[in-house]
Each structure stands twice: as structure tokens, then as C-alpha cells.
Amino acid sequence: MGAYIAQIWGWDEDVQRGFHTRAFSPGRWQIITVDSADAGMLHVERRHTEIYLARIELHPDYQGRGIGSRLIHSLLQQARRRGQDLTLDVLAVNQRAHALYRRMGLHEVARHGENDIKIRMSTKPPLRGPSHGS
Template sequence: MSDVALRPATPADSEFCFQLHKAAMGDYVAAIWGWDEQDQRDYHARGFDPGHWKIITADGADIGMLSVEYRATEVYLGRIEVHPEHQGRGIGTRLINALLDEAEQQGKDLVLDVLAVNHRAQALYRRLGLREVARHGDGDIKIRMRSARPPG
């Protein structure tokens, strides 16, 4: 198993994060909205937040990104993207399990939104114990999922 770590993102990571998003999410974005390179670059420029994003590394190489918001009543997984060359190796599972443990320790649920067309990610989240609680966005393109803490 790779040595996986997180490091703070810096402004210099902007292009890496854009190319990562294109590789990991481009097909899903294209299926819903169509991929327009300039629109996507503008969207990225507005959303890139190095102060709150982490870069996922495996064996010292940058392979993904993670954005988590710690809210009053929940831990919100804003984004997790792992480059397709590194998917299927348990990296996302390991990171999400760590967030689930952290949320549980804080007495909170882990909450996230996933695109309805991203069946692979939905299957991962379900396998890790998250459940669909709502659909939203134009045409219900997003699924809100929440961890179910055991009662107690």
C-alpha cells in the first residue's frame, strides 16, 4: 500500500488541481453540462482555495485533492478527487474512513454531495456506510449523502 499523506495546498497547486479535476471529473461534468475548457477554468479560478484545500500525496507524488469543512453540526466533505491512475487502490477509502472516524469522535455525521452520474463514487460512499438523504440541483443532479451514526 502506498504511503499516503496530506499537505496544504499552495497557490502553485492551481494548475495541478485544474488538471486533476479534468482527469477525475471531466467525463461527469461533460455528461451533465458539457465540457467547455474556458468555463471550467473560470469555475476553477473562482473556487480554488489553497487555504482550505489539501493535496493528497502517495509515495511523495501529488495524486489528488481534498476539501473538508468542519461545520457546527457536521463534517462536510466538499471535494475529494484522486487521479484516475491512482484510483482503485484504497486511497479514497482510507481518507474517507479517517473522516468518518473524525466525525464520529466529534459526535457529528460526515456529509457530502455526489453527482448523480458518478455511480462509482456513490458505490464507494454506500460501501463506507453513507446513505442518500436528498437530491438537489437542477434536475436533481446531486445526491446528498450522510453517515448514519449508530444510536447511543
Template sequence: MNAVAMRPAVPADSEFCFQLHKAAMGHYVAAIWGWDDEDQRAYHDRGFEPDRWQVITVDGVDAGALVVEYRETEVYLGRIELHPHYQGRGIGARLIQSLIDTAAQRGQHLILDVLAINTRAHAFYRRHGFREVARHGENNRKIRMRFTAGRPTSEDR
């Protein structure tokens, strides 16, 4: 079993996080919008706030990024990305389970959005008990998913 840990992001992690996004999500972005390095870098620069991001490490090596918002009524998973080299090893499952546990302790739903084209991630979240609750964005490109601890509500069916 790999040692998975989190560390706060620092400004110097910006390039790592950009390259991670390109490796983990670039083909999905390219399929929807086309990948333009300059546009994607500008988008990344606008959204990278080190005080809100965490770097996922595996055996002491930077392997991914996580952004979680603890809102008044829900826990929102804004981003979870693992470099493809680290995918399929159960690391994402461990991180998701930890977030599920945190949301349950808070008595809140765990919410996330996934690109509809990312069928692998959609199936991953369904296997972990998330349910689709809405589609949104241009041409319904995003799927809103929710995990509800305990018994499903009528909204989850």
C-alpha cells in the same frame, strides 16, 4: 501499501488541481454540462482557495485533492478527487475512513454531495456506510449522502 499523506495546498497548486479535476471528473462534467475549458477554468479559479484545500500525496507524489469543512453541526466533504492512476487502490477508502473517524470523534454526521451520474462514487460511499438523504440541484443532479456513526437514525433509513 502506499504512503498516503496530506499537505496544505499553495497557490502554485492551482494548475495541478484544475488538471486533476479534468482527469477525475471531466467526463461527468462533460456528460451533464459539456466541458468547456475556459468556463471550467473560470469555475475552478473562483473556487480554488488554497487555505481550504489539501493536496493528497501518494509515496510523495501529488495524486489528489481534498476539501473538508468542519462546520458547527457536521463535517462536510466538499471535494475528494484522486487522479485516475491512483483510483482503485484503497486510497480513497483510507481517506474516507479517516474522515468518518474524525466526524465520530466530534459527534457529528459526515455529509457529502455526489453527482447522480457518478454511479461508481455513489456505490463507493454506500459501501462505506453512507446513506442517501436527498437529491438536489437542477434535475436532481446531486445526491446528498450522510454517514452517521453508531446506530442509524430514522433519517438514515
């Protein structure tokens, strides 16, 4: 995520270490392992009305292998079984992830954050405005 963070806010090592020290909660995060190696992390919140993918990160050495797709597909199946939507937020500059989520059937439902830097995506279809046809 470093390249995206630097692109949006610039990189300050001390700020990033402080952020991660405050935000890190090992009880919520799962380590993604591939062939006994730590490959990334996952944080999923199972809420009353939805499954929220709070974070998924894969080390660049493990990206492009279908690992993220398999994890998201599993969450999509869980959401369907529970009669819920899968929802997540993605940084607008992360076009690769945004494209993956669209291919997997998620839709943009909102933009938020300072200067709309985040895109909320969900399996719930986006709301359509009123039709102005005759």
C-alpha cells in the same frame, strides 16, 4: 471529474478554467500525495454539527487503490469521535463514488441541484415517511 462534467453539462475549456479560477482557494484544499507524488485533492469543512466532505478527487492513476476509502474512513472516525455526522454531495452520474459511499455506511438523504444532479449523502439515517399500515 472531467467525464462527469462533460456528461452533465458538456465540456467548455474556457468555462471550466474560469470556474476553477474563481473557486480555487488553496487555503481550504489539501493535496493528497502518494509516494511524494501529487495524487489528488481534498476539501473538508469541520462545521458545528457535521463534518462536510466538500470535495475529494483522485487522479485516475491513483483510483482503485483504496486511497479514497482510507481518507473517508478517517473522516468517519473523526465524525464519530465528535458525535457528528459525515455529510457530502456526489454527482448522480458518478455511480462509482456513490457505490463507495454506500459501502462505507453513508445513506442518500436528498437530491438537489438542477434536475437533481447531486445526491446528498450522510451517516445520518434517512428520514422515513409515515407508515400506512393498519
